[in-house]
Each structure stands twice: as C-alpha cells, then as structure tokens.
Amino acid sequence: MSETGSGNAGGGLFNRLRRGLARTSGGITEGLATLVAGRKRLDDDLMEEMETRLLGADVGVEATQRLLDGLSQRLGRGELRDAEAVMDALRTEITDLLRPVAQPLAVETAAPPFVILTVGVNGAGKTTTIGKLAARLQAEGRSVMLAAGDTFRAAAVEQLQRWGERLGVPVIAQPTGADAASVIYDAHQAARARGIDVLIADTAGRLHTQSNLMEELRKIRRVLGRQDPGAPHETLLVLDGCNGQNALAQAEKFRDMVEVTGVAVTKLDGTAKGGVVLALAERLAIPLRFVGVGEGVDDLRPFDAESFAEALTTE
C-alpha cells in the first residue's frame, strides 16, 4: 500500500487501515485494507475481491459463495463499515462454517483394540500422521500398536518401523509385496492378544480413481469387521493441505468406498491455506479431526475451527 495517493494520511481512517494491514501481512485479507481505502461504501468490487481471495486460498467456488452471501447480508444491514469489520465478519463466517465439523477423535477403549485405519492418496502424509498420532495417544497414556499395511511402496514398511522405534511402539509387518489385509489381520490378532488399546493401520497411498486399489481397502475393512464388528472404529482420511479442489473428489470417493469417519489435513505449516477444508465442510460434513503442522512428532493438532479461521484470514 502506498501512502501517496491515499490522500488522508493523517486521519483516523488511515491509521485504522494501517493497523488492519499490519495484522494482515498476507493471506486472504492481504490488501483488503487498500481496497477499502478511499471508498465510501463496501460494494460489489470489494465482494468480488474477497471472492477472488477466498478462491485463491483453495476455498472453492461453493464455500466461497456461502461465505460471501453471509458477508453481503451483513453488508446490507450496514454492519461492515471498514476493513477490520469485514475481516472480522469473514472470520466469523468461516468459524461458523467449520465449527459443526470440528469434532475431535474420541478414542473408546472399552473393548480394545480401538482400530484406526488411515487412507489417502499418495504422499498425503498418512505414515507421518500415524507416527504423530501414536505419539499423542501414548502421551494420553494409551498403549499403541502399528500395522504396516503399505506393502507396496518401496521402504514404506521401514518408514513406519522407524517411527515405531522412535516411539517405542510395536510395528507388525510383513515384507513388501505381502497382502495388506493379512498384515492388518495379523496386527489385530497381536493387538488383541497383547491387550493393546489402539491399533493404527497404515495403508499404501492410492489415488481415489483406482478402483482396484479402493477395492483392496474394502477388503481390509471386511477383514477387520470379521474380527470385530466395530472395527475399524475410525477410518481416517489424510488429505494433503497443499491440494486444491481435487481434495474434494478424494474425500467424496474415499467416503463412498470406505466410509470415512474423520479427516486429517497435513502440511499446513507451509504457505498452503488448506481452504479446501471449507468446501469439505460445506459439501460433505465429514468430521475434521487433526491438522498436521510439521514433520516432527509433536506436529499434529486437534482441528480447531477458530484457530483455523484465524490462520486462514490473517496468516
């Protein structure tokens, strides 16, 4: 924002906008203050700009529309007089959209093991999320076991085993090329025998368009279901936070094929905004469990609507 040209540099409005700008060093509301400067009214152009910015954060057309509708209603009621008001309103809208789906994972260990099956496309962060999640559960005082269900990718088993060693958590594995369902079956047997609280099963990354591989996941679920009608208790879809609108297609397909019960969004420690989560909430209403904010063992957080909205709007 350039000071020349704004004309009213000394005035209260200018200072207010500056403050607003300082808070918005980037992200959706970047430059919003500039846009509002010198305007008597917050008009269609502003709405269009907001729309552009939401879309630029991967929010997607549908969820963006809903947010804008909310904003324009407030605008109509004369609630939004300056940039800060607009930003606050936006944050509120986003929080309102997310709050119903921000549901923490409730681990029930009355009849152990509580089985968590992780699924997702290639490289989304499944294995890493498992490591982080295992650490969390351990910290809560639960015993954890991991099942190396990715029997396909090179060194996927070793990767999970490395996490297991790091955390002191047993990992049930067979060599690469083995049948994934049978590994997970073995793991379930072992977990039950040892009275383990939580079993987390890794699976190979697969694109949601690969029907044979989706079928393999169904088979895993069937095998687990035969062991324990309640299992898997959680089918956790891991989504790459850098993904755009394709994450929606992923969520839809995985939900249809394997009854996803929760979502973890990874890699939100970067410049990706993960705005597709709003679209997800809008369209699918699958519970959002966790966000991944790094590669370290502590970098998994419960999904929180307010802080997500805050991060999305102020960066």
Added chain:
Amino acid sequence: MFDGLSKRLDAVAQRMRGRGRITEENIRETVRDVRMALLEADVALPVVRAFTEQVKERAAGAEVAKSLTPGQAFVKIVQDELVRTMGEKVEPLALNVQPPAIVLLAGLQGAGKTTSAAKLARYLHEREKKRVLLVSCDVYRPAAIEQLATLAGEIGVEAFPVDANDDPEKIARKAVDHAKRHYFDVVLVDTAGRLAVDEAMMDEIRRLHGAVQPVETLFVVDAMTGQDAVRTAAAFGEAVPLTGVILTKTDGDARGGAALSVRHVTGAPVKFMGVGEKTDALEPFHPDRVASRILGMGDVVSLVEEVERGIDKEKAEQLEKKLRKGGKGFDLTDFRDQMEQITNMGGIGSLMEKMPGMGGMQERLQGQMDEGRVRRLVAIVNAMTPAERARPDIINGSRKRRIAAGTGVQVQDVNRLLKQFKQMQKMMKQVKKKGGARRMFEQMMPGGGMPPGMGR
C-alpha cells in the same frame, strides 16, 4: 485428468450458445465464467488473471464480434492461451555436458521426488543407455535413503551408499566425485521435501545446488496441488534456477491447473509427467497433447473452428437455429449451403483434424469429400425448384430425371443426394438429443454408417 476443466468450459460455451449479440455485459459475464472454470481446475490466480485479461482484450476485438457463438469464440481464445502458457513443444533434458551431468530434484514434501528420480534413472538407463548414479540427500525423512536404494535395485541402477550422518551437501559432493571417478554419465540427486517458508531448508537446497552445479534443476510438483503451486514454485525458482518441472500423479482426476501455473510462474517448462507409481510410469510432457486433452470438447471446438474460418454468418445462424430444433425445417437449401460451407472451410478433413480424438478419421475421410463431389451435390440442388428444395418429398421420378438432365448427372446421383439429405436430417435429430457434432461425424464414418454417396 483434465476432463473436469473441459466440461466446465464446455458448460460456459453452452450457456452462451444462442446469444447472438455481444454486449459488454455478456463479455464480462463469460470472462467471469471462464475465470471460475479455471479456478475450479486449480489454475493459480495470477495465471487466471493473465488469462482473463488477455481473453477480455481479445473478446472485445473483431474475432468475437463476427462470431455467431460468442461463448464458443471465448473458449477458443482460452484454448489459445492455455497452449501458449504450457509451451508448444516437448522439452527434453539438456544433458549434453561433460559427464557426469548432474540433475537435482527439489520440491515439497510428498510431491514424488524420490519416485521421479527412480523413474528418470530408469528412463535414462533403458532408453538412452546412460550410466546413471542415484543419490539420496534426504537424511531427514525416515527410510528415505532406503526407499531410493530399493528402487535403484529394482531398476538395476547404482545407488550411491549414503551415510545418514553426513551433511546433504557433503553426500552430494561425494556422489559426484564417485561418479567422476567411475565414469557415470548422469547423477540424479534426490533431496528431502521442503517447504518454501523453511529458511534453513531453502538455504540447504541453495548450497546443494552450489555444490554440485547441476545442468538440470527440476521442480517436482503434485498435479493435485492447489493455489499454493504458484507460491511454492516461485519460491523454489528464486532459491535455485529451475530448468524444468516434473508434474506427478497425473494418473488421477486432478484437473491439472498446476500444469498451467508452474510454467507461468517459473518460466521453466514441464518436461515430464508421472502417470503412476511404478518406475516406468513417466512420460515426456507433450504440451500440445495435454492442451487438447484439456480442450477435449468435440463439437464446441469444431463449431469455434467454423466461426474462425468465417463462414457466412447469417446462413450459419439459420442453420444453427434449425439444428437446435432438431433438424426441423432443415431443407435442401440448407443442405446445399452446408455443403458449400464445408468446401469454404477447406474440406471436412481439415475440420476433423481440429477435433480432439478425430485424428485418425481425417485420413479415412480424405478424398471422400473432395471438392468436385461437393460441387456436384450443390449443382444438383441448384437445379431444383424452390418447392422441391423446401419439400423434397415431392421429388418423384420425372422430377428426378429433369434434375439429373439439368445437372448432367445420372438419376442415381440424385437419389443418392436425397438419401444423404435424409441421413443428415436424422443426424440433426441426434445432434439435438446428444453428443453434438462428434457423434454426428461418428455416424458418418464408414462402418459407423457413412451416408451412401459420401463414403465411396
């Protein structure tokens, strides 16, 4: 993977269909639609902006003004812009240096660097008979080194033995040294995934680059990436001079906006695309082919093509109207006009050429619709009375003989034309029902029921 975008653009064109007049308002509206379509395909905002500006500019120009289907003309403009953004030709790796040629791969976490390194190794090893050394500089991610070593073993390429306690820069130097001493042609350097905001890691890639002086520095990006593609690509491009891009995971249904975005922001061409998890699932990136995949829109493109070639707008409008009514009111005059327009357009063959998925048909059609034949058809219709043209049913035996004599052809030629006309009418009904021109042409194909007289 690009189907979604095509569908969206198609829809945009559909909506504009039938709006004969161009107003500033519907230009704005359509530009907005195109923008939305691109955004839904995850094309990065700055790229979308550049597009829409260009589109807006051109939309105001003559090419749209003279078009009878403004929406489709817009789409044509978008097509041009897409092709321009992605580049025109395949860009191979530039490995013609004093060996060993060093190739550095970099990108976000999980993008597909390690897999792509193995794929490239296999590609160079098998197809270009190069001696390739793979080296992993990922000392962070658990089992990253094993992953590359395993893949190297599978494809029969040497992996440089890495000490995970070494600094990545040192590992890379050692590997290059080893390659020099053992006469390797190419060294592929895999690196850890890193975020553009991670200062220390971005500094590391800078140092790695400085240490090994690669001829190719490839940015590996997931085709499913959203708007962040543009930010990340720009940041990597600032840190190290990128010479190319590998677009991974294109075997899914990602709409592929990242493909458009990365080149736009980095200036580096997409050189390869990953089409699966296996080590042979790597293809050189053909911008033209991908562009036509994006625009696999059959009838839309063909209609735009017609417009482009400047057919008689008024007649075409009338024809279009009739076409939309499913061929109702389509008479022999229209039939003749259409034949004339086909010759004006340089023959049906060249029209075919422009239509996605129609490449092969073009050759088969060549000669079947030559100008002489079409001219004879036109002459036959010209020899008819207006009443006959409007109501072909009244053309009985004696009328046929008269027409034939008037044109200097056989009665059976007249018969053939009438049959052809009926076929065309039928097709129009189908066009209305579904599928448009593509289906129509399929119907016309030999074996697929080419109207007699056309296919001989």
